[in-house]
Amino acid sequence: MARVLTPQAEDFPRWYQDVIAKAELAENGPVRGSQVIRPTGWAIWERMVAEVDLRIKDAGAENASFPLLIPQSYLQREAEHVEGFAPELAVVTIGGGKELDEPAVIRPTSETVIGEFMAKWVQSYRDLPLLLNQWANVLRWEKRTRLFLRSSEFHWQEGHTAHATKDDARAYARRILHDVYEDFMVNVLAIPVVVGRKTVRERFAGATDTYTLEGLMRDGKALQMGTSHELGQNFAKAFDIGFLGGDGQQHHAWTTSWGVSTRMVGGLIMAHGDDNGLRVPPALAPVQAYVIVVKDGEGVAETAAQLHEELKAAGVRVKLDTRTDIPFGRRAVDAELRGYPVRIELGPRDLKEGNVTIARRVDGSKTPVAVGAVAKAVVEALEADQKSLHDAALAYREAHTADAATLAEAIEAAGDGFARLPWADCGVEGENEANAKGVSVRCLVRADGSVPDSEDEAGLVAYLARSY
Template identity: 70%
Template sequence: MARVLTPRAEDFPRWYQDLIAKAQLADNGPVRGTMVIRPVGYAIWERMQADMDARIKEAGVQNAYFPLFIPESYLRREADHVEGFSPELAVVTHAGGKELAEPLVVRPTSETVIGEFMAKWVDSYRDLPLLLNQWANVVRWELRPRTFLRTTEFLWQEGHTAHATEADAREHARDVHKNVYQAFMEELLAVPVVPGRKTKGERFAGATNTMTVEAMMGDTKALQMGTSHELGQNFAKAFDITYSSAAGSVEHAWTTSWGTSTRMMGGLIMVHGDDNGLRLPPRLAPIQVQVMVVKAGEGVTEAAAKLRDELKAAGVRVKLDDRADVPFGRRAVDAELQGVPIRVEVGPRDLAAGNVTVARRIDGSKSPIPIGDIVGAVTSALKADQQRLFDDALAFREERTVDVKTLGDAIEAAQTGWARVPWSAVGDAGEKEANGKAVTVRCLTRADGGMPDSDEEPNLIAYLARSY
């Protein structure tokens, strides 16, 4: 077969950009670092959104919408926050033909403006917890942009919650992290993740604790797929989010925030993509099955349309491709590039024998199936292939994750995979040393994989890797 993309093994970053362009997922925008998400890519993002949104609502969180423009003074109220975000801000200085009295920041994240309104809406302990989420665009000026992974503007959801106690805030953040984020990534995206705690140096600006879910990409680098933050009382104090307790005293609330973004699109590509293009997990795929007319005539189009109807009736997301004027080979290559999990190819010869060909993108198999068995064959293949993608990604990660005892060994192992090393063998100084060699501490976990309450706990494990 002709080479469609730069092979992954030859040049992974170029393979990634090739795939995005050839599969028509996205284009670079006119302003450096911005992107256009094309219909093929956006359809995937819409399915991510719908599934994530249902999980967020299931967790008792309500959606709302807060303004894009934030007065510059708001950001200054939380010292760590403004220090962390200042270098990345885009600023509106003129509007309506005039210079503004106070410049407006285009939101890089919304803790500040949402904090302002939480303060307004919360009076009593009865108003807590207040659980909000918004789907929005945010802007962070990027010096080294890369499509989906790091763009000046990106789409995301940001959850923001306020609680009466630290324990309640912590429990909520952990619940979302595990039951929304980790479950979403593993069940829908078929991407296995390691949940853990960030070190102080990697924390969100203004947080007291940042939790992450980390995934291994096809080049063994790590990608942070989502984060959940405990914000302590930092924002509650900066924005005066107080409530009267049952006992009548006035207390500051405890807040959290958590976010996932179009960056997950990049992770999806780099975990599941191969030299022929994207491979979409069936549960995520906007089109699960493409029924293709190989060649028109001899009842082929009619048989293909009938199969489409049967699959649709069985709840499969199916598309009929009867563009007989476009060469079949080109259509098949495009379907592979875009990651359609199953192609059902209907041609005159097979059809005469009562068969059609089922081509599975995920395991690469291609076999004739009696036309009457298609619905059963397709639905069980979709289920098996969802699991297979996950299993393969997990096996890939496990094969490339090694347990070591020293910082030196960890940095070395991180050149070709992930290293698990006792956090006591790294520490703040070791983290700095690793960073100097382009290796970062991705997260800390307990020895049993559990989430630490603090980075001071004994016997913690650190994951070290190169990363995006």
């Protein structure tokens, strides 16, 4: 196959740009930092949305929609929040041809405006928990942008909940972390994430506790794939989200927020992609099976249409390509680039013997299969390849995770993956030192891998890495 992409080993960032361009996933938009997500890229995001949304609904949250524009004064009500976001705001100063009395900002995130409405809707402990989510676009004026990973406008879901107690808020933030995000990332994205707690330095602006899921990319850099925050009573106090408790007293609620974004598309590309393009895990893939007519001939079109129907009936997301006016080689390269897990190739020669070829994207294998056995073979291949993508990503992570005894060792090891270092041997000073060298503490975990309640617990392990 002709070289279409810069090889990963030669220049990983260039490879990333190449894949996005050649697989027609996205392009830069005209306003700095904005992006156009093309159908192939957007279909991947739509599948992410479908899978995450199912899990959010299972966790009891309901979707709603809050305004894009937020009065500038709202942001200022929570001190850390405004400090964190003020430098990144896009400000609307003119509306309907007139200067606005109060400028409005395009939401960089919606804690403030949702806090305002939660305060209206929550009166009594019976109104709690209030579990909301929205799928929305947000905008942060970033200095350095990169398609999917750090764009000014991006798409995400942001969950916002209010609870009667700190314990309930914590339990819910963790439920989202594990039952929604971790489950989705491991079982659908096939990315084995390290799930832990952010340090104070890395915490969300306005949160008391931030939990994170960190994936390892194939260049040894970490990517924050999603976060879930306990906001304590910070926003409840700033927006007066109060309720009459069962005890007859007024209390402030405890709130959480949590989100995953189009950034996950970038993670998907970098966690599984290879020198031929994307490899999309079957459980996610918008196109799981690609029925492709190599060359016209007796019975070819009919068999292709029949296999297309059979696979659809078997619950496979399938696409039929009969464009024999475009050279087969080009179409096959495109299918590789887009990472379709299974190709079913039909030509007159094989078909004469009753066979088609099943080409698998994950291991590159090509196997002749009898027409009558295709549906079963495809379903089995999809299951096997989901597992093998996950296992390969896990093996890669294990091979690129080093236990370090000192900060210096950890910074060195973080050149090529995760470095694990006892948090007691790192601490805030070590963290600052690492940061100065381009390495950050991605998260803290307990020795058994579980998520700590506080960074002051004994025996915590810090994961250090370079990151996106």
